[in-house]
Amino acid sequence: MSRDFKVISGSGMQESTHRILSQEEKIKHLQNVTEVILDDALDVWNSLWREMKGKVTDATLVLPGAEKGFKPGCGWPEFLERLWLLKHHLDYAKKFCKQKI
Numbered sequence: 001m002s003r004d005f006k007v008i009s010g011s012g013m014q015e016s017t018h019r020i021l022s023q024e025e026k027i028k029h030l031q032n033v034t035e036v037i038l039d040d041a042l043d044v045w046n047s048l049w050r051e052m053k054g055k056v057t058d059a060t061l062v063l064p065g066a067e068k069g070f071k072p073g074c075g076w077p078e079f080l081e082r083l084w085l086l087k088h089h090l091d092y093a094k095k096f097c098k099q100k101i
Helices: 023-052 066-067 077-097
Strands: 003-009 014-020
Touching: 023 077
Parallel strands: none
Antiparallel strands: 003 014
C-alpha cells in the first residue's frame, strides 16, 4: 500500500506531493526499468549481429571469406561505439538490479 505525504520547501513555501511506494510497486518499477534497459541492449546486439551477417553463421562459425578480415559496414568507429553502448546498457541493468528495494 502506498502512502502520500507533502513536502514544503523553498522560500516561497512550495508544496509538492510525494508517494512512498509499496514493495510490490517497487518491484514492478524495477521490472519495468530493467525491461527497457535490456530491450535497448538487445537492439544494440541485433545491430552488431546484422553487421556480421554473411560473415558468420547462426552457429557462430566464421565463414572462410571473413577470415581474411572483418570490416563492419558501418565502419569501425560506429561498430565499436555500439559495443561500448551494449556494455553500458548491461552495466546499468546490473547496477540497477543490485539496488536495495
